Amino acid sequence: MTELIVRLTESQKVELVNRAASGESLTSLAECYGISRQAVRGILRRRGVPPRVVGKLSEAQRSEVVQRYLDGSSIANIAAAFGVSEPAVRGLLVRRNVLLRKVVHALRHDAFDYLNPDACYWIGFIFADGSVGYRPGYLPQVSVGLAERDRRHLVALREFLGSTASISGPSITHGSCQFSVRSARLADRLIELGRYQGGVDQRLVESRDFWRGVVDGDGSIGIYQTARGPLAQFRLVGSRRILEPFTEFVLLRGLSRLSVRPHKAIYTVGTTRGGAERIIRLLYEDARLALHRKAEMAARILDGRSRSE
Structure with missing residues (x-):
């Protein structure tokens, strides 16, 4: 049986690196881009990115992360205190079998249903600088990463989406800020409009x-x-x-x-x-x-x- 070889474009590689720098796992990235974990690891190694930012924490620090969360600290506050991303902290807690507190964020799931000028602008921006990811067992995720100097643009996007989700601080590897929301309706709409395949909606x-x-x-x-x-x-x-x-x-x-x-x-x-x-x-x-x-x-x-x- 012939194995299908998937070759990522340069823009996909940049997108993959940004998502890895924000703390997304090798397994999740491999599933999203249709490549192996080894291929993901190779791309990150060649770009000088550690597979997991949280890996920079010592065992004592990891234990402290868990304890702070159990004591009531938020994932956002813990991430800021240790200089890692929120997804990295969340991943560590999951691997330590810590039951995560349910956080419900506000979000306009219909933000892209009507193609008014503002919606068209943000769809275009996400087509260029954002990603839509599907992972088994999770709601689809729409993510955007920008340099710290452009952080206020992420704030504007968050306001347009009516979201209360946090914007992560600058990555210690790339200095980029990350904003993401989980919504099947938003993700499916972006795919429908032509984010990755087929023609762009006329x-x-x-x-x-x-x-x-x-x-x-x-x-x-x-x-x-x-x-x-x-x-x-x-x-x-x-x-x-x-x-x-x-x-x-x-x-x-x-x-x-x-x-x-x-x-x-x-x-x-x-x-x-x-x-x-x-x-x-x-x-x-x-x-x-x-x-x-x-x-x-x-x-x-x-x-x-x-x-x-």
């Missing part, structure tokens, strides 16, 4: 809010100095199945066609000068919701500071 393809979310997650906009003066540049990376609908969106708005080009294990589209400015204007002008630092850069470009004098 309503999203036609939404500038969706594409602004994607660009905030996996794109870059900037001003670059050249001999002729400052010039705007736009770039978006991802899978072909995401980038081709983006070129369709741009073309339907009367802008020039972009070419999808291979870039290592993924693909990229990009342009400079006036073409970049027009795309940035299309996505960011008068936008109510955007990643703060990219919105600031877009404002600089649209104010004319990327053009030669």
Whole structure:
């Protein structure tokens, strides 16, 4: 019998590393990505990530973690005190056969049912920077990890979802903050709209809010100095199945066609000068919701500071 070999894209590997850094187990990651535990361990080793952040705790510290929880401390407070992630603490407690207290968080499970501008934006952002995971015996999980400098964007996502779940502190390995919720309805909706397979829902393809979310997650906009003066540049990376609908969106708005080009294990589209400015204007002008630092850069470009004098 021929064994099916699954090769992860670069974006999937980055996603896997972020989830491992937040404390998710090798078994869970292997099941989610359809690869072996050894393959997961190999990816983490090559990226310099320990398989379990909690492994850095001594046996005495692990015992103290258990005792603090039994004494009434929350998982969030314990994680902060020991400098590890909440999933790492939770996993340790489960392995020590500690009965976990039931915590019920508020959550808008219907947040993505109606594709209004805000919903389209956050769906795009999750398509780019988030993950949807299914694990036997658990509710599906929607997770997003961002650098500490972008933590307030996770706060905005949490507010949109009406969630009371905590945002984990920066990972000791990557400095990223993690936010996740468990909801079959949210997860199934993201899959239905095209997160991993099939075509992207046409309503999203036609939404500038969706594409602004994607660009905030996996794109870059900037001003670059050249001999002729400052010039705007736009770039978006991802899978072909995401980038081709983006070129369709741009073309339907009367802008020039972009070419999808291979870039290592993924693909990229990009342009400079006036073409970049027009795309940035299309996505960011008068936008109510955007990643703060990219919105600031877009404002600089649209104010004319990327053009030669």
